[in-house]
Amino acid sequence: MISINSTQTACILCGNMRVFSRQWKEKVDGRGSVVTHIESVCEDVECQKKVDLKFSEMREKRAAGEERRKIRMAIKREKVATTQ
Numbered sequence: 001m002i003s004i005n006s007t008q009t010a011c012i013l014c015g016n017m018r019v020f021s022r023q024w025k026e027k028v029d030g031r032g033s034v035v036t037h038i039e040s041v042c043e044d045v046e047c048q049k050k051v052d053l054k055f056s057e058m059r060e061k062r063a064a065g066e067e068r069r070k071i072r073m074a075i076k077r078e079k080v081a082t083t084q
Helices: 045-083
Strands: 018-027 034-042
Touching: 034 045
Parallel strands: none
Antiparallel strands: 018 034
16 A cells, blocks of 8 residues: 655645645545545635635636537537548
8 A cells, every 4th residue: 555644735825734624535436446535624714715716616617628628529520520
């Protein structure tokens, strides 16, 4: 088993040290290797809310980009299929 020492990290917004929130284990693809997740949060509750909002915006932006990419690929495949 590979173990990575957990070191303290700083908050991306305020720079304060983050604190341990929770830890859980899950198997990769429901089987195989077990991965241990450790979640840490900013001590400042308001700052953590801002961080959570920022990350949710990033996830939404990434999902929108992936959806646009899928649409472009489908159009491209359709064009290739009609030219043959």
